[in-house]
Structures are given as structure tokens and as C-alpha cells.
Amino acid sequence: MxxxxxxxxxxxxxxxxxxxxxxxxxxxxxxxxxxxxxxxxxxxxxxxxxxxxxxxxxxxxxxxxxxxxxxxxxxxxxxxxxxxxxxxxxxxxxxxxxxxxxxxxxxxxxxxxxxxxxxxxxxxxxxxxxxxxxxxxxxxxxxxxxxxxxxxxxxxxxxxxxxxxxxxxxxxxxxxxxxxxxxxxxxxxxxxxxxxxxxxxxxxxxxxxxxxxxxxxxxxxxxxxxxxxxxxxxxxxxxxxxxxxxxxxARNDVDVDSLVRIGRQQRVVGVSYATDRRQISYFDPQINALATSLEKALPGNAINVADASLDEKKLVVFGGSDVNPGRYYLLDRATKKMAEIAAVRPDLAGVKLATVKAITYKAADGTDVPAYLTLPVGSDGKNLPAIVMPHGGPSARDEWGFDWLSQFFAARGFAVIQPNYRGSSGFGERWFSQNGFRSWKLAMGDVNDAGRWMITQGITSPAKLAIVGWSYGGYAALQSNVLDPDLFKAVVAIAPVTDLDQLQNRLKDYSSDQEVKDIIGGPALWNEASPSRHAERIKAPVLLFHGDRDINVPIAQSRLMVSKLHDAGGRAELVEYPGLDHQLDDSQARAGMLDRIDQFLRTTLNLPTKP
CATH class of the missing domain: 2.120.10 (Neuraminidase)
Known part of the structure; x- marks a missing residue:
């Protein structure tokens, strides 16, 4: 492992x-x-x-x-x-x-x-x-x-x-x-x-x-x-x-999108899809019966057969949930005994984590938008500082389960909503629309409506609402403020796309002109959909993070954004990570980033030092 x-x-x-x-x-x-x-x-x-x-x-x-x-x-x-x-x-x-x-x-x-x-x-x-x-x-x-x-x-x-x-x-x-x-x-x-x-x-x-x-x-x-x-x-x-x-x-609500395979021969035993939770439909009756038994043995967990011996008599089983980062087990089907192999995040053993609830909220046009709401442990869900956290992609979606970002913010006293805005994948072509870049107004409208819903529900107040996003989510964190400069009082963007013209220069290294157009449209869209072109509209303080070896979204995108914000008289800071790529896949860097975000939000939203 x-x-x-x-x-x-x-x-x-x-x-x-x-x-x-x-x-x-x-x-x-x-x-x-x-x-x-x-x-x-x-x-x-x-x-x-x-x-x-x-x-x-x-x-x-x-x-x-x-x-x-x-x-x-x-x-x-x-x-x-x-x-x-x-x-x-x-x-x-x-x-x-x-x-x-x-x-x-x-x-x-x-x-x-x-x-x-x-x-x-x-x-x-x-x-x-x-x-x-x-x-x-x-x-x-x-x-x-x-x-x-x-x-x-x-x-x-x-x-x-x-x-x-x-x-x-x-x-x-x-x-x-x-x-x-x-x-x-x-x-x-x-x-x-x-x-x-x-x-x-x-x-x-x-x-x-x-x-x-x-x-x-x-x-x-x-x-x-x-x-x-x-x-x-x-x-x-x-x-x-x-x-x-x-x-x-096939389903009439979501995409059926992943095969389930086990063993050295990678035998297909089922297929999975995500409604409000990831579901698995097993073709193999024995594996299906086994999964049903495991769900009873590990209640509250999503169960997945991760691997198998050649004869499939020994299985590696994974169980995890919103409040359980996950554990791996070795199951001996002959003896019907199961032994724990390891925990995914052993440092969180004994830590009470926040539950994640699937909800829907109304967009401005009346559309029901699915989302996940995470509230601090023990909270009544009222009058909290809150974060809208749009996912990356844009060809992606959020799913129920453990999320280290939302759990950190919940532990620090924030309510977190993760909207599967129109432009998200997994819900069919109509919901995906033309993707979150070409249909940016629709996507950003849904993102902003998630924040408005948090206010109307009494979960937060207008003075305590922030937005945090990574990759396309970072783009959404910035561009949502272009659409409505008064909604969010603090913005955090991690490895964001900020200029679609720069992005198309990157894409055309390996994509045809038509492919680029299919993804991000043409010059007219690049201008209106690029937050760096409208920095003067962003009123809230902005904190950006970026690795200088990011090949998904080059760090030049964040450097351009912070420069444009400064030129417009805005308050902005960029934290750069030498040697790290798009994922910032480094324990110390991530821990430091979380601390910086927490301090920034508390200062900007006038919150107490401790939750």
C-alpha cells in the first residue's frame, strides 16, 4: 500500500x-x-x-x-x-x-x-x-x-x-x-x-x-x-x-459511469453511478450477496470490493463514509473472517467528524440544484460563518463521502455547501449544458444561488459568507464575484483559471482549434468569462494559492489575476509553492495552506480567533 x-x-x-x-x-x-x-x-x-x-x-x-x-x-x-x-x-x-x-x-x-x-x-x-x-x-x-x-x-x-x-x-x-x-x-x-x-x-x-x-x-x-x-x-x-x-x-436521473472490476483478471462484476450517494449494481450474485452482508457488518459505510486474490477467495474490502475517511479490510470468504489492514487517515482516529447531508436548493429560475451541506459538529445550523465551495472540473461533480477540505472548515466552525451546479457532469447532457466555461453565467448563477440559499435559511448572514474553490472551482470563486460583486465577503482561489485566452494558448499545444472552441468558445467569450479581465468588479479581498510546477493550470494564471486586482485597487495576495503541481500534494504545504485560509477568513469576516 x-x-x-x-x-x-x-x-x-x-x-x-x-x-x-x-x-x-x-x-x-x-x-x-x-x-x-x-x-x-x-x-x-x-x-x-x-x-x-x-x-x-x-x-x-x-x-x-x-x-x-x-x-x-x-x-x-x-x-x-x-x-x-x-x-x-x-x-x-x-x-x-x-x-x-x-x-x-x-x-x-x-x-x-x-x-x-x-x-x-x-x-x-x-x-x-x-x-x-x-x-x-x-x-x-x-x-x-x-x-x-x-x-x-x-x-x-x-x-x-x-x-x-x-x-x-x-x-x-x-x-x-x-x-x-x-x-x-x-x-x-x-x-x-x-x-x-x-x-x-x-x-x-x-x-x-x-x-x-x-x-x-x-x-x-x-x-x-x-x-x-x-x-x-x-x-x-x-x-x-x-x-x-x-x-x-440506464437511469433517468444520473449517468451510469463506472465499471466495477476485481482481481488480477480485472473481472467485471458490476457498474456504479452516483445519485446523492455512490451506488453499485453488481452483476455477480455472489459478490452482490457479499456486499449486502458487508453493509450490515459495517453500517453507515459505503462498501467497495477493491481487490481480490486470483481465486477470489480473499478480498480486499474498503469501507468509508462522510465521517469515516475509510479503512481497508482483508476478508477470507472460506473462514468468513475479516481483518483490518489499515486506516486511510489514522491521525483522525477518535476525532468526531461532521456529517454531510444531501440537499437541494432553488436556483433563480426555479431549478432544483443538488448540493451537499456540512455543518459543524454540535451546531444548530444557524448564524454561522459559511463557505460556498464549488468543485473543480468543470467536467466533474461532488459526491457524498469524506472531504478533507469541508471537514477542516466544519471543524473551524464554518458551514459548507458544495453545489453540483449546472455544468457539472454526472447528471446527463442537459445538466452539463455547454460546460462550466461556455455556460459560465448559468453555472455561476447556481453557485451564487447556493450562497443566497444559505442566507435565506438563516445558516449564515450576508456579512459572514465566503467562497473557496480549487482549479475550476477557483475560477468559479473569482468569476462568481464578477457576476455579483456584493455577495461574498472573502474569496479563496486555489490553482484557478483566470484568463481563457491564456488557457486556449495552453490547449492549442495539443488540441485543434475546433476542440478549443468546443471547450471554451471563442474570443468574445474569453473576454466576458475571464475574471482577470474584470478585476475591477471584484470587491472582496482575495487570497490565491498556486504551485509553480502546475501543468494543468500554469501559475501564470494566478500571477496575472493578482496583478490585475492590484491594478484595480483590490486587496489580493498570492501564495506560491515552489516545486508543487496542481494538487499541492504535500502534507506540510496543505496544512500551512489551511491555516492561512482560516486566518484570512477570520480576519476578513471579523470572526473570533477560535470557533
């Missing part, structure tokens, strides 16, 4: 069934961070590392894969090495497509990015380019090509038992950018011939067409998502030549 260190960085520890937790690897956050690990054998782990690197003044995210023994020895890099004569940097270090559960060896199937080499002065330059599949031995590093690279390839899907069944390609336009359609082809069992499966059209954040995610070898079907009456639904398509299509699950 991954365990955070006391400061920056993370460590890898192995838990054994006798309850012993053995650290085997530490990585400083300055170099790379561990993103996840899985077993290639009973004694060997495969892990993904991620880092932000500076290549001649341009920041980019780089992933690499390593293999390491369970005792921390014999660490080797599985990703191909970067060579000096390659034409460009290989940023993608690969991923495991298939753990080959039917074999006893140490090999896996890996997706690989091939980068061509300069041929000058050599006769053995590697000229292949694109995405392919290799069989890689995680001990010896022996590599064998399974699927030759395709220059237009975007991915492959295996059947979980060593056979590649689906390939996706995306043609390039004359400009060099990718087109707006991904074409999928499949192979019948035992065949080497690729046949048409589906085409998926991409328009901004939305897609249409059957988008395959997994293959069930025994049923000989592909599971994937497509639209059903304007919402995402799960389908299965026969891979026997008939392409018979069957609707597995």
Missing part, C-alpha cells in the same frame, strides 16, 4: 496477513511520487511513478513504471529508457493492460509508447512510432512485441487472460492535431482479423457512440458506455460478428 510520509513524498509498505506493515521503499516528492502498485507475482510489485519535469523551459508530466520485490530489493525500471537520439521525449511510461493471471511466470502485458530515433550516423535506429503492446517480464525485463505500434493508436483492451481483443485509433488532421473521432475494432476469439466495432465522436467534454472499456472473455462481449436519452448508460456488445447490443443499465 502507499503511505504518506510526514512531509513531502510517499512510501511503499507491504502488509502481511499477520498484521505486520513493512516499509520497503521511500520516494521524496521533489523527484517523483508513487501513484499505485499491484502484484505481478506473489513476491513482486509493479508500481507507477509520476513527476513533473522541465524540458527546455516547458513543464510536462512524466510517468515511469518500476518493478520491486516485496522486501524492497531488486528494483528495476520497466519503462523503456529515454535515448539521446530520440526525436522527442517519451512522457508516457506505459501501463499494465493484463496481469496474465492464467500464467505462473512474472510477465505482464504493457502498453508502450514508441518514439522514433534519428537515423543519422546509424543503421539500427528505431523508426516505429505510436502506441503498441509488449509482453514484459517484470524480473528479467525481457520484452516481446505483442501488438505492433500504431501511429494513430490510442489504446488496446485485453480480455484479462492475455489476449488483445480491441484496438482504438484516432486519425490525425492535416494540421497534425487529432481528429474528433475514435474508431474501435475488435477480433473474434482465435482470429487475427480486425473488424469494425464502433466509432466515438468527441465534442469538448462530451462523447457519443459506444465507448468500450472491458472485454468479458467467457461471455464474449465488450462492456462500454453510450448515451441513452441524454445520459450515459452501460451496454454490452457481442464480439461474435453479430455486434448484438444490449442495454445493461
Amino acid at each position: 502507499l503511505v504518506t510520509s510526514g512531509t513531502r513524498g510517499a512510501g511503499l509498505a507491504v502488509w502481511s496477513s499477520d498484521g505486520k506493515l513493512t516499509p520497503i521503499l521511500n520516494y521524496p516528492g521533489d523527484d517523483a511520487r508513487l501513484m499505485g502498485c499491484s502484484w505481478s507475482t506473489n513476491t513482486r510489485l509493479v508500481c507507477t511513478l509520476y513527476a513533473v519535469v522541465d524540458r527546455e523551459g516547458t513543464l510536462g508530466g512524466v510517468s515511469r513504471m518500476i518493478a520491486i520485490d516485496a522486501d524492497g530489493s531488486n528494483a528495476k525500471e520497466l519503462s523503456p529508457p529515454q535515448k539521446p537520439n530520440q526525436l522527442y521525449v517519451r512522457y508516457f511510461g506505459g501501463e499494465v493492460l493484463d496481469w496474465l493471471p492464467d500464467e505462473s511466470g512474472s510477465a505482464v502485458l504493457m502498453l508502450r509508447q514508441y518514439v522514433p530515433e534519428r537515423a543519422t550516423g546509424t543503421l539500427i535506429a528505431q523508426k516505429r512510432e505510436g502506441v503498441g503492446v509488449e509482453r514484459v517480464d517484470t524480473v528479467s525485463l525481457k520484452r516481446t512485441v505483442v501488438e505492433a505500434p500504431r501511429s494513430t493508436g490510442v489504446g488496446f483492451i485485453s480480455d484479462g487472460h492475455g489476449t488483445i481483443r480491441i484496438v482504438g485509433t484516432r486519425a490525425r488532421l492535416g494540421s497534425g492535431y487529432m481528429g474528433d473521432e475514435v474508431t474501435y475494432r475488435y477480433r473474434r476469439p482465435g482470429s487475427e482479423t480486425w473488424e469494425p466495432l464502433s466509432a466515438v465522436t468527441i465534442k469538448g467534454y462530451l462523447t457519443s457512440g459506444f465507448d468500450p472499456y472491458a472485454v468479458d472473455r467467457d461471455l464474449n462481449v465488450a462492456y462500454g458506455f453510450d448515451n441513452a436519452d441524454g445520459r450515459k448508460a452501460l451496454y454490452k456488445v457481442a464480439l461474435d460478428g453479430s455486434l448484438k447490443r444490449e442495454l445493461v443499465l
Whole structure:
């Protein structure tokens, strides 16, 4: 499992069934961070590392894969090495497509990015380019090509038992950018011939067409998502030549959006969706019965089968809730005994956390907007300082469960509302509208109406209302004040987008003009929807935070915003974090940020030092 260190960085520890937790690897956050690990054998782990690197003044995210023994020895890099004569940097270090559960060896199937080499002065330059599949031995590093690279390839899907069944390609336009359609082809069992499966059209954040995610070898079907009456639904398509299509699950209120898979073969056992809470519909009757029993054994928790042994007789189970950050357990189905592995946030053991309640409020046009309300423990919910906290994205939504930001603010005496404003994903295409940038007035209207609702309900007063957001949420925190400069009395924006013209310059590095337009519109919208262009309208004091290695939203966006606010005579401060990216994924930095926000809100809203 991954365990955070006391400061920056993370460590890898192995838990054994006798309850012993053995650290085997530490990585400083300055170099790379561990993103996840899985077993290639009973004694060997495969892990993904991620880092932000500076290549001649341009920041980019780089992933690499390593293999390491369970005792921390014999660490080797599985990703191909970067060579000096390659034409460009290989940023993608690969991923495991298939753990080959039917074999006893140490090999896996890996997706690989091939980068061509300069041929000058050599006769053995590697000229292949694109995405392919290799069989890689995680001990010896022996590599064998399974699927030759395709220059237009975007991915492959295996059947979980060593056979590649689906390939996706995306043609390039004359400009060099990718087109707006991904074409999928499949192979019948035992065949080497690729046949048409589906085409998926991409328009901004939305897609249409059957988008395959997994293959069930025994049923000989592909599971994937497509639209059903304007919402995402799960389908299965026969891979026997008939392409018979069957609707597995659709809902009339929310998107069905995630497969549930377990074990080394990544067997599909269900599908999930989020109403006011994340729900799972299990296909497998035994897993469904087990989940029902676990919900009784761990009442009040959302239960998820996170992993399984090859024979599925031992399961890793996760249970968590709004007041429980979560715990992992090992369940032995034969003995029906369950042992705790570890808590996600052990430092919060014994701390009483605030409950999160799903609510709706009325927008100005009468629309019911779903949201989550968190009140301080023991509070009657009246006359509190309050925070509107819009989520990031904009192609995202908030869900019920533990949230470290809202829990911190509740512990400091604030009421927190998290609106799933129009422009949020998960509720279908109509609710998503044209996304939170192109439909910014609609989204910001809903965000502001969340604050007004808090006032009319008596939860807070106009003098004690603030807004806090991260990423797109930071954009919303600023732009909502452009729409209504008098509503919020304090603004906190973490890694915010502040200028859509700057954003389009970033997007066009890897997106076509049409793709950029689908996401953020054109120049007229960039002007009206950019908070930095309307800094003079923002009356409330503003506090910004940003990492200088942010490749999602470059720190230049926050620097521009604070400069424009100062030029307009506003009160603004920017806190910069050297070496950190968009997530500010560092314990000390986050703790310091929370303290700064708390002090800022208390000073600005004229609140007592202690709640």
C-alpha cells in the first residue's frame, strides 16, 4: 500500500496477513511520487511513478513504471529508457493492460509508447512510432512485441487472460492535431482479423457512440458506455460478428459511469453511478450477496470490493463514509473472517467528524440544484460563518463521502455547501449544458444561488459568507464575484483559471482549434468569462494559492489575476509553492495552506480567533 510520509513524498509498505506493515521503499516528492502498485507475482510489485519535469523551459508530466520485490530489493525500471537520439521525449511510461493471471511466470502485458530515433550516423535506429503492446517480464525485463505500434493508436483492451481483443485509433488532421473521432475494432476469439466495432465522436467534454472499456472473455462481449436519452448508460456488445447490443443499465436521473472490476483478471462484476450517494449494481450474485452482508457488518459505510486474490477467495474490502475517511479490510470468504489492514487517515482516529447531508436548493429560475451541506459538529445550523465551495472540473461533480477540505472548515466552525451546479457532469447532457466555461453565467448563477440559499435559511448572514474553490472551482470563486460583486465577503482561489485566452494558448499545444472552441468558445467569450479581465468588479479581498510546477493550470494564471486586482485597487495576495503541481500534494504545504485560509477568513469576516 502507499503511505504518506510526514512531509513531502510517499512510501511503499507491504502488509502481511499477520498484521505486520513493512516499509520497503521511500520516494521524496521533489523527484517523483508513487501513484499505485499491484502484484505481478506473489513476491513482486509493479508500481507507477509520476513527476513533473522541465524540458527546455516547458513543464510536462512524466510517468515511469518500476518493478520491486516485496522486501524492497531488486528494483528495476520497466519503462523503456529515454535515448539521446530520440526525436522527442517519451512522457508516457506505459501501463499494465493484463496481469496474465492464467500464467505462473512474472510477465505482464504493457502498453508502450514508441518514439522514433534519428537515423543519422546509424543503421539500427528505431523508426516505429505510436502506441503498441509488449509482453514484459517484470524480473528479467525481457520484452516481446505483442501488438505492433500504431501511429494513430490510442489504446488496446485485453480480455484479462492475455489476449488483445480491441484496438482504438484516432486519425490525425492535416494540421497534425487529432481528429474528433475514435474508431474501435475488435477480433473474434482465435482470429487475427480486425473488424469494425464502433466509432466515438468527441465534442469538448462530451462523447457519443459506444465507448468500450472491458472485454468479458467467457461471455464474449465488450462492456462500454453510450448515451441513452441524454445520459450515459452501460451496454454490452457481442464480439461474435453479430455486434448484438444490449442495454445493461440506464437511469433517468444520473449517468451510469463506472465499471466495477476485481482481481488480477480485472473481472467485471458490476457498474456504479452516483445519485446523492455512490451506488453499485453488481452483476455477480455472489459478490452482490457479499456486499449486502458487508453493509450490515459495517453500517453507515459505503462498501467497495477493491481487490481480490486470483481465486477470489480473499478480498480486499474498503469501507468509508462522510465521517469515516475509510479503512481497508482483508476478508477470507472460506473462514468468513475479516481483518483490518489499515486506516486511510489514522491521525483522525477518535476525532468526531461532521456529517454531510444531501440537499437541494432553488436556483433563480426555479431549478432544483443538488448540493451537499456540512455543518459543524454540535451546531444548530444557524448564524454561522459559511463557505460556498464549488468543485473543480468543470467536467466533474461532488459526491457524498469524506472531504478533507469541508471537514477542516466544519471543524473551524464554518458551514459548507458544495453545489453540483449546472455544468457539472454526472447528471446527463442537459445538466452539463455547454460546460462550466461556455455556460459560465448559468453555472455561476447556481453557485451564487447556493450562497443566497444559505442566507435565506438563516445558516449564515450576508456579512459572514465566503467562497473557496480549487482549479475550476477557483475560477468559479473569482468569476462568481464578477457576476455579483456584493455577495461574498472573502474569496479563496486555489490553482484557478483566470484568463481563457491564456488557457486556449495552453490547449492549442495539443488540441485543434475546433476542440478549443468546443471547450471554451471563442474570443468574445474569453473576454466576458475571464475574471482577470474584470478585476475591477471584484470587491472582496482575495487570497490565491498556486504551485509553480502546475501543468494543468500554469501559475501564470494566478500571477496575472493578482496583478490585475492590484491594478484595480483590490486587496489580493498570492501564495506560491515552489516545486508543487496542481494538487499541492504535500502534507506540510496543505496544512500551512489551511491555516492561512482560516486566518484570512477570520480576519476578513471579523470572526473570533477560535470557533
